[in-house]
Amino acid sequence: MLTYCCNRCSSADFEMAKNSFKTLISQKHKTFPADLNMYGMKCKSQLLEDQENVTLIINRRNSIRQKPKNWAWTLLRCRWQKKLVLLLIFICVCVLIVFANTHLLVRGNILSAFLSSRLTKHSHAEKQEARYPDIQATTPAVPPVLRPTHYLLNYTATQLELGSHLNGLSSDYNIFVIYTRENYHLNLKFDLFAHSLLKHTSAQLHLHVITDSESQPSVLEILQRQIRRFRRTVIYTIYDVKVCSSIIQDIAAKLSPYFSSTPNSYYSDSLFFLSLGLHRIADRNLNRAILLDCDIVFRSDVRLLFNEFDNFLPHQLYGLAPELTPVYRHILYRYRVRYPKTSFGNPYYPINNEGGNQHSRVHHGYPGLNSGVVLLLLNRIRNSKSYLEKLTHTEVHTLVAKYSFKGHLGDQDFFTLLGYEYPNLIYRLDCIWNRQLCTWWKDHGYSQIFDAYFRCEGNIKMYHGNCNTRIPE
Structure with a gap:
């Protein structure tokens, strides 16, 4: 051993x-x-x-050495590497936050800093054109095809589908309404709208409803019920909301950064700029049309409202009534601080109008315009080069910068600026045709001066229940 x-x-x-x-x-x-x-x-x-x-x-x-290690652990194994990674993540988050909250033009300036070598090849005019493309440049190469469907509705409960052609049927009273994202309250509003419209007129109406597939059955059911009640015949045309939205998408893209609250909000949808591009959607044969909100209730014949077209001056394209709240006094506070004597944002009627006589009107102020009721001369709009120029990025940005304007009410904001800067383009409709009922601003800092804006004297012909206000009986 x-x-x-x-x-x-x-x-x-x-x-x-x-x-x-x-x-x-x-x-x-x-x-x-x-x-x-x-x-x-x-x-x-x-x-x-x-x-x-x-x-x-x-x-x-x-x-232990042969066991594969996690790449994240390997990256963060050293203290200085861990600090570097955290610093990079923090910088990226800050850049995203700044990018999300900066102005659209500021973003363009930031991107141009990284692309300066490429942009130096272009002249200054080419840069401006690239930054502010006009309507023709932003129109898609293959525009979507709009195929509205026409119906003839009558009180015998028969429904005649006319397809894409009216087969000779026509009307001088063309009314456009938007009915999308159906809910209970919208259903009630449209039912009251159709009821009051048919109750106070005997004219042959042509209703143009921009809707979606989910809301379309409710629109048809409401119209048929009211038509049977008043034993009437109505021409009814349906437009696909998605196609209409895509047709005016270039206009909405230019205006939404200035006249919308937040992305994906209620007024940021392109449909809330529909009145500015309705001349693209309406048939070329239509000249006069009225765009109405669903919360409108008639107290008189709609034919009287169409008669207002006869009062248009040669250069006027749209007709709108004044805004009856101090919303634009609030929006224009920066501009009004610099120019305290401006009439922009003041009430339409003088506060000290003694006696309340509407015939002695002295228009001391310009409170803005309300787009609940819009009268359109479609052929004039299509042929007006000056108006189409106002829809370019350059003109919109200049107009907004001049008044330090940041709105949230869609096409109404643009109409308000357009009516103040270019008053010859807008026909001033009387407030009795758009009697707004919203009192929200009275409880939010303007109680002392609210009544000066809210007043509307005369025989009210149409109520506008905005802010979900109850319509008086």
Whole structure:
């Protein structure tokens, strides 16, 4: 056994181990058997045990080294790397926040800084044209095709589908209404709208309803019920809301950064700029049309409203009634601080109009315009180069910057600026044709001057129940 141990261990190691054991024995005053075979066996077992321990340790280390590591942990293993990654993430988040809250033109300036080498190849005029493309440049190469469907509805409960052609049927009273995203309140409003419209007129009406597939059955059911009630016949045309939205998308893209509240909000939808592009959607044979909100209630014959077209001056394209709240006084506070004597944002009638005689009107103020009722001369709009120029990016930006304007009411904001800067384009409809009932601003900081804006004297012919206001009986 000793010979076997010595073969595995060198003689020097054996003598060293032997001396160390003897030293330990002498220090601790212990005796061991003198049999060298027993010592050899202990040496062998000790060496084997140490060898096994070393092998286990090496195998364990190898298994740990061979285990694949997560790349994220490897990246963040060092402290300076972790700080660098966190700093980069923080910078990216800050850039996204700034980008989301900056002006559209500021974003263009930021991007132009990174593309300066490319932009230097263009002249200054080409830069302006690229930044503010006109309507023709932004029109898609393949415009969507609008195929409205026409129906003839009568009180005998029969529904005649005319397809894409009216087959000789026509009307001088074309009324456009938007009915989308149906809900309970919208259903009630449209039902009251149709009821009051048919109740107060005997004219042959042509209703143009821009709706979606989910809302279309409700529109048809309401119209048929009211038509049977008043024993009337109505020409009814349906427009696909998605196609109409895409047709005016370029206009909405120019105006929504200035006249919408937040992205994807109620007034940021392109349909709330529909009146500005209705001349593209309406048939080319239509000249006079009226766009109405669903919360309009008639108190007189709609033919009287169409008679207002006869009062348009040669250059007037649209007809709108004044805004009856101080909303634009609020929006224009920066401009009014710089120009305290401006009439922009003041009430339409003088506050000290004694006697309340509306025939002695002196228009001391311009409170803005309301787009709940819009009269449109479609052929004039199509042929007006000056109006189409007002819809370019350059003109819109100049107009907004001049008045420090940031609105949230869609086409109404643009009409308000257009009517103040270019008054020859807008016909001022009397407030009796759009008697708004919203009193929200009275309870939000303008109670003392609210009545000066809210007054509308005369025989009310149409109520506008905006802000979900109840219509008076």
